[in-house]
Amino acid sequence: MDMVERYIAAVKRELPSRKRDDIGRELEANIMDKIEALEAQHGQLNEAQVSELLISMGHPRSVAHEFCPPKPLVSVELMPIYLNTLYMVLGILFVISSLEVATRWLSGTEMTLLLYMKALASHFLNAGYFAFTWVTIGFIVMTRDNKKQSPAATCAWSPAKLLPAVNGWQHIRLQDIFTDLATTLFLALVIWYPILRPGPGIESIFNAQVWTVLLWFTPVIAIAVMSSLWQLRTRLWTPRLLMINIGVSSAFLAMALWMMLNTPILRISETTWEGAISAVNIERCVFVVVLFVAGIALYEIIRDGRRLLKLR
Amino acid sequence: MTTAPSDKLKLELRRGVLVLAVLASLRDPHYGYSLRQQLQDSGIDIDEGTLYPLIRRLADQGLLDSEWKHASGRERRYYQLSALGSERLEQLTQEWSALNTALSPLLRPTNELESD
Numbered sequence A: 001m002d003m004v005e006r007y008i009a010a011v012k013r014e015l016p017s018r019k020r021d022d023i024g025r026e027l028e029a030n031i032m033d034k035i036e037a038l039e040a041q042h043g044q045l046n047e048a049q050v051s052e053l054l055i056s057m058g059h060p061r062s063v064a065h066e067f068c069p070p071k072p073l074v075s076v077e078l079m080p081i082y083l084n085t086l087y088m089v090l091g092i093l094f095v096i097s098s099l100e101v102a103t104r105w106l107s108g109t110e111m112t113l114l115l116y117m118k119a120l121a122s123h124f125l126n127a128g129y130f131a132f133t134w135v136t137i138g139f140i141v142m143t144r145d146n147k148k149q150s151p152a153a154t155c156a157w158s159p160a161k162l163l164p165a166v167n168g169w170q171h172i173r174l175q176d177i178f179t180d181l182a183t184t185l186f187l188a189l190v191i192w193y194p195i196l197r198p199g200p201g202i203e204s205i206f207n208a209q210v211w212t213v214l215l216w217f218t219p220v221i222a223i224a225v226m227s228s229l230w231q232l233r234t235r236l237w238t239p240r241l242l243m244i245n246i247g248v249s250s251a252f253l254a255m256a257l258w259m260m261l262n263t264p265i266l267r268i269s270e271t272t273w274e275g276a277i278s279a280v281n282i283e284r285c286v287f288v289v290v291l292f293v294a295g296i297a298l299y300e301i302i303r304d305g306r307r308l309l310k311l312r
Numbered sequence B: 001m002t003t004a005p006s007d008k009l010k011l012e013l014r015r016g017v018l019v020l021a022v023l024a025s026l027r028d029p030h031y032g033y034s035l036r037q038q039l040q041d042s043g044i045d046i047d048e049g050t051l052y053p054l055i056r057r058l059a060d061q062g063l064l065d066s067e068w069k070h071a072s073g074r075e076r077r078y079y080q081l082s083a084l085g086s087e088r089l090e091q092l093t094q095e096w097s098a099l100n101t102a103l104s105p106l107l108r109p110t111n112e113l114e115s116d
Helices: A002-013 A015-043 A047-057 A060-067 A079-107 A111-143 A174-196 A208-216 A218-234 A239-261 A278-311 B005-024 B030-041 B047-060 B082-106 B110-115
Strands: B063-071 B074-081
Touching: A002 A015, A002 A060, A015 A047, A015 A060, A015 B030, A015 B047, A015 B074, A047 B110, A060 B047, A079 A111, A174 A208, A174 A218, A174 A278, A208 A218, A208 A239, A218 A239, A218 B110, A239 A278, B005 B047, B005 B082, B030 B047, B030 B074, B047 B063, B074 B082
Parallel strands: none
Antiparallel strands: B063 B074
8 A cells, every 4th residue: 555655645745735634635535445446346456456546546746736726826817917017017118228228328438339239138137027026926916815807897998989900900019119119219319318418528429410410300209209109008000190100200211311311420430439340331330220220111101001091 | 648629528518517416416425436436327427536626626615515434444535415505506407407408409400300
């Protein structure tokens, strides 16, 4: 019977401590009943037969899970709200990280673009781990307290007030909104930093003519930010949002084309970049980036134009 | 080991019915193994891994009373329908009868329906 005892001990190890003895006791009684019934039919059971019987009952972990099914840390009812909260928090943190690191990058003298990317990733990951932990702990506590918040209970809604969503593409992904938001705010910060934080050695990275035009371009950036915030609220492409996006993309395309025609774009001195990359190569890289921006803007104009036609 | 789709459907169909079968069988006291034997004799084959946790869940819900009894050097936990369990059994039996009545015409073969 050593094998039976070991089997019961293995099941008990997988059980919560408060139920361990009770379930173990009952399981033992059930197994002994089964052995007794088999012995009444076939005589004394040998080790192989007992082993076969225990195998037929299932792996100790499966048996334990049948008695006490493992509970998820976050309940199924709370999972959609949990994921939404997590995406929102991480998205906001990404925007904040972009701005914080950009501020340090612009005020520093030795921070290269590569170091900026590294600092952004590091800053975002550190903040992300912290946020992920606390959001998850919060939802674990809510699950434990059994505070189930069904969508119907959390906000009043009416089917008639729901936005029409005929096409799958009309749903705007959170990550797209936050990426756009971080990009536009980053651009605004790069343009306005020398004015917002004046100081010795602080000057715009753009050449004087490009910088002046970019300053006048700020209202377009503001509209883009407002549009992203509106998208965050509706999460759905409407004809009005599409028209705004086409307008913003057209302005970005025009600006990118103008910048490509008015090189050099950056104010670069060889000493600023430690001589690691030549000024010509940096200018060439920036030109490619601006070309890429123009391509993206053109793509968005065509895409949103077609979507607008479909909606009408 | 994977379960065939038809087996999964069977399992789903049986799951709810098993509760009814267990509650009905426990009008008289039974311990785990004897309950399984009784169900098997009635033509309901139920896996031990399903039956024993199910009895405990029903007891936790207050539908069954349980008591440990000692006999010939062995101890066994006996389960029997509680007052709440009897009430629920009655409700479930009515539900089952209503479902059965509604389902029977639907489950008749097509040619039998046409001949009516």
